[in-house]
Amino acid sequence: MTVAVSFSGVTRHFGTVRAVDGVDLDIAEGEFFAMLGPSGSGKTTCLRLIAGFEQPTGGDIRLFGQSVRDVPPYRRAVNTVFQDYALFPHLNVLDNVAYGLMIAGKGKTERYRESEAALDLVALPGYGGRKPSELSGGQRQRVALARALVNKPRVLLLDEPLGALDLKLREQMQEELKSLQRQLCITFVFVTHDQGEALSMADRVAVFNQGRIVQVGSPEDIYYRPEVPFVADFVGSSNILPPILTGLSALAAIRPEALRLTDTGTPATVTAVNFLGAATRVALDANGSRMTALLPKGAVRPTVGASVKVSWDAADLHQMKGGA
Amino acid sequence: MRSEQAPLFLRVAAMGGLLFLHVPLLLIFVYAFTTEDKSFQWPPPGFTLKWFAAAWERPDIWEALSLSLRVATIATLIALVLGTLCAAAVSRSRFFGREVISLLVILPIALPGIITGISLRSAFNLADIPFSFWTIVLGHATFCVVVVYNNAVARFRRTSGSLVEASMDLGANSFQTFRHVILPNIATALLAGGMLAFALSFDEVIVTTFTAGQQATLPIWMLEELVRPRERPVTNVVAMVVVLVTFLPILGAYYLTRGTDTVAGSGK
Numbered sequence: 001m002t003v004a005v006s007f008s009g010v011t012r013h014f015g016t017v018r019a020v021d022g023v024d025l026d027i028a029e030g031e032f033f034a035m036l037g038p039s040g041s042g043k044t045t046c047l048r049l050i051a052g053f054e055q056p057t058g059g060d061i062r063l064f065g066q067s068v069r070d071v072p073p074y075r076r077a078v079n080t081v082f083q084d085y086a087l088f089p090h091l092n093v094l095d096n097v098a099y100g101l102m103i104a105g106k107g108k109t110e111r112y113r114e115s116e117a118a119l120d121l122v123a124l125p126g127y128g129g130r131k132p133s134e135l136s137g138g139q140r141q142r143v144a145l146a147r148a149l150v151n152k153p154r155v156l157l158l159d160e161p162l163g164a165l166d167l168k169l170r171e172q173m174q175e176e177l178k179s180l181q182r183q184l185c186i187t188f189v190f191v192t193h194d195q196g197e198a199l200s201m202a203d204r205v206a207v208f209n210q211g212r213i214v215q216v217g218s219p220e221d222i223y224y225r226p227e228v229p230f231v232a233d234f235v236g237s238s239n240i241l242p243p244i245l246t247g248l249s250a251l252a253a254i255r256p257e258a259l260r261l262t263d264t265g266t267p268a269t270v271t272a273v274n275f276l277g278a279a280t281r282v283a284l285d286a287n288g289s290r291m292t293a294l295l296p297k298g299a300v301r302p303t304v305g306a307s308v309k310v311s312w313d314a315a316d317l318h319q320m321k322g323g324a
Numbered sequence: 325m326r327s328e329q330a331p332l333f334l335r336v337a338a339m340g341g342l343l344f345l346h347v348p349l350l351l352i353f354v355y356a357f358t359t360e361d362k363s364f365q366w367p368p369p370g371f372t373l374k375w376f377a378a379a380w381e382r383p384d385i386w387e388a389l390s391l392s393l394r395v396a397t398i399a400t401l402i403a404l405v406l407g408t409l410c411a412a413a414v415s416r417s418r419f420f421g422r423e424v425i426s427l428l429v430i431l432p433i434a435l436p437g438i439i440t441g442i443s444l445r446s447a448f449n450l451a452d453i454p455f456s457f458w459t460i461v462l463g464h465a466t467f468c469v470v471v472v473y474n475n476a477v478a479r480f481r482r483t484s485g486s487l488v489e490a491s492m493d494l495g496a497n498s499f500q501t502f503r504h505v506i507l508p509n510i511a512t513a514l515l516a517g518g519m520l521a522f523a524l525s526f527d528e529v530i531v532t533t534f535t536a537g538q539q540a541t542l543p544i545w546m547l548e549e550l551v552r553p554r555e556r557p558v559t560n561v562v563a564m565v566v567v568l569v570t571f572l573p574i575l576g577a578y579y580l581t582r583g584t585d586t587v588a589g590s591g592k
Contacts, residue, residue, distance in 0.1 A: 088491075
């Protein structure tokens with residue numbers, strides 16, 4: 001396995017702020033990798049470090065084994081899809097896509113042919129003559145994608161690529177990005193604060209918090225086996241149960257859908273009931289421990305204020321590292 | 325927005341104001357054609373084109389016109405380079421004293437010209453610099469930089485910073501990024517700023533009187549003609565030329581910057 005991107009002990013300080021604080025990470029070639037975290041967690045700074053827009057304060061970044069310490073952005077084999085797309089307003093779509101090839105010195109015929117092909121790839125054939133201002137948000141996103149891909153980068157960086165799109169378009173683009181990545185076999189690194197997006201698209205996910213990576217793993221690992229309470233809470237709102245309820249030696253995470261209301265078990269009070277269509281979400285308070293249960297359709301729906309008993313299978317509990 | 329009829333007295337007052345501003349200009353134009361050359365007599369006893377010929381024959385006018393054009397051109401070029409660089413620094417990066425620099429750059433246009441003139445004159449004297457073509461150019465550049473800076477800084481602010489990063493990301497070095505991305509995005513602003521600077525320099529009197537040696541720019545020449553006139557209507561002919569030379573660039577600048585929302589604002 002070739003390592004495409006490698007961080008070793010990378011820090012990036014802005015004044016007294018430690019935006020990135022000791023990150024170690026290996027991203028394999030051909031991987032679809034997600035950097036997930038709340039805003040200000042350092043994920044975007046990490047992406048900008050790979051692109052070369054930021055320089056690390058400490059540590060080293062390697063692209064395919066080569067340190068990129070003094071390599072400016074324009075000499076890195078990576079391309080970026082910007083959050084605001086950053087299309088050149090004075091150029092039409094075709095010239096936007098052809099920009100990298102023009103800078104690389106390719107002839108007009110050749111670069112236009114390749115750019116047309118890239119526009120075909122992102123399902124925008126025949127849009128070359130338009131100005132970016134005449135396109136919708138989703139179309140601009142595709143142009144930005146084509147403009148990056150036409151340069152055949154070894155790593156494609158995507159900064160919140162779907163953030164500005166509406167829900168339906170976002171789901172469609174998720175599918176397309178995924179199949180593009182499979183088709184082109186390029187390493188994709190994308191930054192998002194949307195856990196659903198990260199889990200559904202990525203091969204592996206790194207969860208960021210306060211400038212550090214708190215967990216790296218497959219979407220299943222992140223979702224079912226959170227190692228720290230932050231991941232359990234941020235990724236899909238797992239319940240965090242104290243040792244006194246579980247009998248384990250540390251905090252344990254459990255998915256809301258693994259909780260059941262039964263005749264025996266831990267006593268709790270119902271504090272809220274929300275009907276979600278396919279399921280019912282019930283908020284519970286078990287002697288000070290708050291938890292959420294997701295009851296399947298057809299289950300008996302409790303009323304707010306009722307005293308109930310909660311139970312779970314010990315196999316669904318996932319013991320976390322460290323303390324609270 | 326729906327426009328409604330303004331009250332009568334407002335319309336009369338507005339009309340009166342406009343007439344007060346522009347009728348004197350028309351008088352200058354009319355007197356350029358009068359047959360009477362000693363005093364301003366109304367109505368002019370007759371009309372003639374001979375003053376245009378007379379102006380054409382006068383070498384002192386050509387000299388003054390040429391000096392004014394050269395000064396305005398070079399002052400504008402200096403302003404374009406310095407104003408753009410300064411605007412780029414102020415809007416693209418954050419550094420200690422940024423606001424102060426921004427204020428200091430704008431100050432010359434807020435200062436009375438006579439202050440700028442006197443201080444430049446004493447500075448040139450102290451430094452033992454003889455008054456010449458170049459001292460006039462420097463004097464004019466002080467306020468020309470401001471208009472270029474103001475135009476450029478406004479455009480820079482509306483140009484997304486990620487465009488520069490995108491260009492770098494796509495393989496362009498700093499020079500290529502300037503050439504292919506920054507320049508096309510600020511070109512109309514620079515043209516507009518340059519035209520305004522040119523017009524300002526072309527009709528400048530106050531700073532010029534302090535920084536010029538023996539040379540007379542066109543406005544200075546006109547001032548001298550008023551004091552000791554020779555063929556008075558020739559001055560009016562020259563005045564017409566000055567109005568045209570300064571008015572056309574300003575009109576051009578207005579049209580160039582008016583439509584820029586669609587040029588610069590289309591990134592989003």
